[in-house]
Amino acid sequence: xxxxxxxxxxxxxxxxxxxxxxxxxxxxxxxxxLVRDAADRLERRWPQLTEVEFAVQDVPPxxxxxxxxxxxxxxxxxxxxxxxxxxxxxxxxxRRPVEIRAKSRDERALLVHEVVVEQVAELLGLxxxxxxxxxxxx
Numbered sequence: 001x002x003x004x005x006x007x008x009x010x011x012x013x014x015x016x017x018x019x020x021x022x023x024x025x026x027x028x029x030x031x032x033x034l035v036r037d038a039a040d041r042l043e044r045r046w047p048q049l050t051e052v053e054f055a056v057q058d059v060p061p062x063x064x065x066x067x068x069x070x071x072x073x074x075x076x077x078x079x080x081x082x083x084x085x086x087x088x089x090x091x092x093x094x095r096r097p098v099e100i101r102a103k104s105r106d107e108r109a110l111l112v113h114e115v116v117v118e119q120v121a122e123l124l125g126l127x128x129x130x131x132x133x134x135x136x137x138x
Contacts, residue, residue, distance in 0.1 A: 038116040
């Protein structure tokens with residue numbers, strides 16, 4: 001049977017790669033995975049973190065009257081008292097500010113881990129080096 005040429009320039013149809021291939025993962029999904037990996041690694045060392053909710057937001061909320069406009073936070077600890085009764089402590093990582101500061105995937109993973117460690121340290125009242133001895137190593 002002769003092969004027909006696609007005269008409309010449409011090429012192949014369907015997805016470029018199957019869903020299990022990393023090509024099919026969006027940037028926000030990959031970022032979520034980095035936060036989840038950092039949280040899981042710390043939860044093995046600090047079991048009390050299983051009660052903490054880890055979240056990702058694209059950008060930090062604008063705070064009216066904030067005088068320090070030059071500093072954009074990379075993460076934030078939201079204590080249980082701030083969110084209401086019965087809510088767990090929450091650590092929020094801001095995706096866009098982190099992505100802007102990191103040039104490669106490895107740098108992004110390192111920065112996400114450092115931000116998570118800093119927020120966990122604030123929650124536990126410890127220094128980041130006590131939370132994770134590898135904190136600050138390149």
